[in-house]
Amino acid sequence: MVKREMSLSGLALLAVTALIVLSVPTTAQSGFLSTATPPPSPTNNGGNAQWTILSNTFTSNFPKGFTFTLEATSTGGKIVSAAVLWRHSPVSSRTRRLATIDESGTKMVAVWEKSPGDAVPQWAGVEYWWLLQDESGNVYETQRWYDEYADNTRKWSRMESDDIIVFWQEGVPDQVGPLTIAAMKRLRPFFELNWAMPLGYKPRAIIYADFETWAEWSPGRGTVGGGLVVVGSTNQSWGATAQVYDPFVQPVEEVANDTVPHEIAHLYQYANGGTSGATWFIEGSATFFELNSGPRIEQRVRRWAREGRLPTLQGTGPGGREAYDVGYMFWVWLTETYGADAHRRTWELVRAGRTQRAALEAITKKSFIEMETEFRTWLGAANPQVPTPLPTLPLFLPPTPTYEPTPRR
Ligand SMILES: [Zn+2]
Known part of the structure; x- marks a missing residue:
């Protein structure tokens, strides 16, 4: 019953969405979040020959992989060697596949098939180009082309703005598109203020309607030990976040305004120093970008402070949910006390190689314990003195860049 109602409302909203898509400018590039300029062509490209590209195609065979075909000629003779190169974001490594060439020496085909450990979700971007060599030894590198790993086996919607590209599977309320676009637009000045290094590409949000679709592209990825189920993942090498929508856990407004910006x-953390270290530092920083969750978190953390049960940041600091909440309030305090750019300046130091702790000591010009006492006092803690630090425990780094293994709300 619920399912049917959702798809009916989805249909009703499709017309509205189509109008909105048209009204979103996709040509104006705002600079900060937009796609990086492709690198210039190599010098002496093509050698002594004239090269002509007759046709070029990218075909998604999701969930199996994708196929590249190219038709090209050289005045230097038949093409004897051809390879396609691609990457899913400017910060991911390049993959290379040799192509098979037909007898005429002009038609080339290269295929990528996913394998365990080498898979990407549907709608990952694909930037690709070819390297060709003719029988006279001339070498030519083509221009770059952009496509995406389309999932043509299901119905998806797509919306793009200067800030983000959003994909959502049929069954996810269609408002997720315009709401996410609007949230990221509102947050643009906030991202610009708080990060020194731009992403260099336009990030993607891929919202799944069900767990099976999410788990399909990479079998096994959806499950981890201990009966936990992974319902989302964010990865710089795809330049995307992929999330399973569950209306019983999170309304669509929250996905758009809080989960996706988080x-x-x-x-951005990957681009500005990395995501290892204390959970409260990393997750608090990501939560700092949620549009609407602040007041609720503040209420909760100030209550812990009043009641004398505020966890300390010493050692590894709080874990689980407390790490998100206390970490969020920490960044609010730091930016209110040490300047609106204090988050950015701290991360600049981390990116330059300081530890998180040393970066914060440099920004506040205080020892870590003095700084924490000041933070606890600001929160109204019944016990602002930092509890005696435990011997420093080794930090356990997350095994994979996966966040929120369980829904947070
Ligand atoms: Zn997170």
């Missing part, structure tokens, strides 16, 4: 902030 996960995009993790992508």
Whole structure:
């Protein structure tokens, strides 16, 4: 019953969405979040020959993989060697596949098939180009082309703005598109203020309607030990966050305004010093970019402070949910006390190689314990003195760049 109602409302909203898509400018590039300029062509490209590209195609065979075909000629003779290269974001490594060439020496085909450990979700971007060599030894590198790993086996919607590209599977309320676009637009000045290094690409949000679709592209990825189920993942090498929508856990407004900006902030962390270290530092920083969750978190953390049960930041600091909440309030305090750019300046130091702790000591010009006492006092803690630090425990780094293994709300 619920399912049917959702798809009916989805149909009703499709017309509205189509109008909105048209009204979103996709040509104006705003600079900060937009796609990086492709690198210039290599010098002496093509050698002594004239090269002509007759046709070029990218075909998604999701969930199996994708196929590249190219038709090209050289005045230097038949093409004897051809390879396609591609990457899913400017910060991911390049993959290379040799192509098979037909007898005429002009038609080339290269295929990528997913394998365990080498898979990407549907709608990952694909930037690709070819390297060709003719029988006279001339070498030619083509221009770059852009496509995406389309999932043509299901119905998806797509919306793009200067800030983000959103994909959502049929069954996810269609408002998720315009709401996410609007949230990221509102947050643009906030992202610009808080990160020194731009992403260099336009991030993607891929919202799944069900767990099976999410788990399909990479079998096994959806499950981890201990009976936990992974319902989302954010990865800089795809330049995207992928999330399963569950109306019983999170309304669509929250996905658009809080979850997606939080996960995009993790992508910025990768570009600005990395995501290892204390959970409260990393998750608090990502939560800092959620549009609407602040007041509720503040209420909760100030209550812990009043009641004398505020966890300390010493050692590894709080874990689980407390790490998100206390970490969020920490960044609010730091930016209110040490300047609106204090988050950015701290991450600049981390990116330059300081530890998180040393970066914060440099920004506040205080020892870590003095700084924490000041933070606890600001929160109204019944016990602002920092509890005696435990011997420093080794930090356990997350095994994979995966966040929120369980729904947070
Ligand atoms: Zn997170």
